[in-house]
Amino acid sequence: MSWDLLAVALMVGAANWAFRALPILMRMDRMAVGGWLGRFLSSTGSAAIATLFVASILPALTPDLARLAPVLTGTAAVLATWAALRSVVLATLAGAVTHGLTVWLLG
Amino acid sequence: MNRLLVTRVQSHALSSRSGFAQPPRTVDRVRSPRYLSAPMTRTRPPFVDGLIASLPIVLGYFPIAFSFGVAATRAGFSQIDAFALSLVIYAGASQFLALALLSSGAPVLVVAFTLIAMNLRHVLYGPALMRQAGDQAGNQAGDDAGRRHAWAWAWGLTDEVFGQALGALARGQRFSQAYMFGLGLGAYASWVSGTVVGAYAGGGALEGWPALNAGLGFMLPALFLALLLSILSRRQLPVIAVAGLATVAGTLALSATSGILLGMLAGAVAGTMRR
Numbered sequence: 001m002s003w004d005l006l007a008v009a010l011m012v013g014a015a016n017w018a019f020r021a022l023p024i025l026m027r028m029d030r031m032a033v034g035g036w037l038g039r040f041l042s043s044t045g046s047a048a049i050a051t052l053f054v055a056s057i058l059p060a061l062t063p064d065l066a067r068l069a070p071v072l073t074g075t076a077a078v079l080a081t082w083a084a085l086r087s088v089v090l091a092t093l094a095g096a097v098t099h100g101l102t103v104w105l106l107g
Numbered sequence: 108m109n110r111l112l113v114t115r116v117q118s119h120a121l122s123s124r125s126g127f128a129q130p131p132r133t134v135d136r137v138r139s140p141r142y143l144s145a146p147m148t149r150t151r152p153p154f155v156d157g158l159i160a161s162l163p164i165v166l167g168y169f170p171i172a173f174s175f176g177v178a179a180t181r182a183g184f185s186q187i188d189a190f191a192l193s194l195v196i197y198a199g200a201s202q203f204l205a206l207a208l209l210s211s212g213a214p215v216l217v218v219a220f221t222l223i224a225m226n227l228r229h230v231l232y233g234p235a236l237m238r239q240a241g242d243q244a245g246n247q248a249g250d251d252a253g254r255r256h257a258w259a260w261a262w263g264l265t266d267e268v269f270g271q272a273l274g275a276l277a278r279g280q281r282f283s284q285a286y287m288f289g290l291g292l293g294a295y296a297s298w299v300s301g302t303v304v305g306a307y308a309g310g311g312a313l314e315g316w317p318a319l320n321a322g323l324g325f326m327l328p329a330l331f332l333a334l335l336l337s338i339l340s341r342r343q344l345p346v347i348a349v350a351g352l353a354t355v356a357g358t359l360a361l362s363a364t365s366g367i368l369l370g371m372l373a374g375a376v377a378g379t380m381r382r
Contacts, residue, residue: 004215005188008205011219013195016226021261024233024254029241036379042242043378044235044371045273046343047350048228051370052266053331054354055363060328074325078332088274088333092163095329100322 066106074099157289160275163333164267164294167326169301175202176305182210186306193302197295198265200364201225228368231375232269233261239273240282256284263291267330274334345381350374 060071077098081091179189192202201222208218353373358366
């Protein structure tokens with residue numbers, strides 16, 4: 001193993017642990033309950049999920065109908081399964097299976 | 108970990124030691140029709156609930172980590188190197204970028220600070236999660252029991268694990284450290300094992316199965332959409348709309364990483380300004 005790679009891995013890994021754990025251990029969420037920071041943190045979750053969905057779907061959006069069709073059918077499957085079952089796990093799996101099946105059917 | 112950035116890229120009462128007491132399931136049955144036909148009591152440990160909830164993440168991570176393992180060996184790194192990067196860094200986009208920078212001969216400190224900057228958004232996840240848990244539990248989320256083992260389970264707070272945990276809280280599930288351990292462990296194991304398999308299998312293993320490859324590749328967008336549906340409410344609409352638009356604008360004008368950071372900040376600021 002290269003020492004450069006090990007040094008980078010240890011520095012970045014330590015920073016990642018600090019970013020994920022220290023704000024919880026330091027009770028950053030209690031610093032301004034009811035204040036602007038509280039509202040900011042309450043909104044961060046919804047904003048993050050919306051952001052991550054948009055960021056993950058953007059590369060799949062294309063004018064090419066043959067490549068767009070699996071995305072549309074997969075998305076429709078997630079919406080339909082969520083509407084029927086209210087289950088995140090099942091909706092996700094249904095979307096992925098439908099997407100894969102569409103790719104298979106379109107050859 | 109973010110699929111876009113790497114470009115190809117879910118009771119019983121809990122002891123106070125492990126977090127917050129699970130509410131009576133009758134509450135959930137009132138809230139959600141899906142519990143109406145459920146048994147009166149559940150004995151499944153929250154850790155197992157967490158593992159089950161990690162399933163979509165597990166299925167989504169594995170092929171991405173597999174790709175990372177392949178890319179690492181193609182870039183001249185050993186299987187042990189690829190394994191170490193996934194085990195120690197555990198942030199997909201950063202890992203792919205690490206390969207590019209290290210193999211181009213960039214200085215170690217430049218590489219490290221570039222990768223650290225990419226993951227700064229994770230600072231918001233823990234407080235946002237604990238805030239949601241606190242709101243739900245009448246602002247008791249700050250007690251020591253709910254955070255005692257955060258030094259360990261917080262390591263697993265990736266984008267997808269955070270999203271899944273927040274979605275569970277938004278659906279009425281009480282915060283539980285055991286659940287967080289299960290959720291995080293499933294995702295982490297998938298990421299590390301996918302890397303190892305990819306590093307040893309080499310390129311082209313999934314290329315013979317295009318439909319399977321495509322379905323697995325759609326797992327993370329499908330998960331994010333399902334999570335978005337689970338938190339969708341009239342109150343959250345402005346936040347969601349602003350975050351989505353800012354992400355598109357930032358991605359098109361700057362970069363995918365900038366788009367994500369801008370989207371989160373713009374959505375959170377929109378939420379801060381409402382009364």
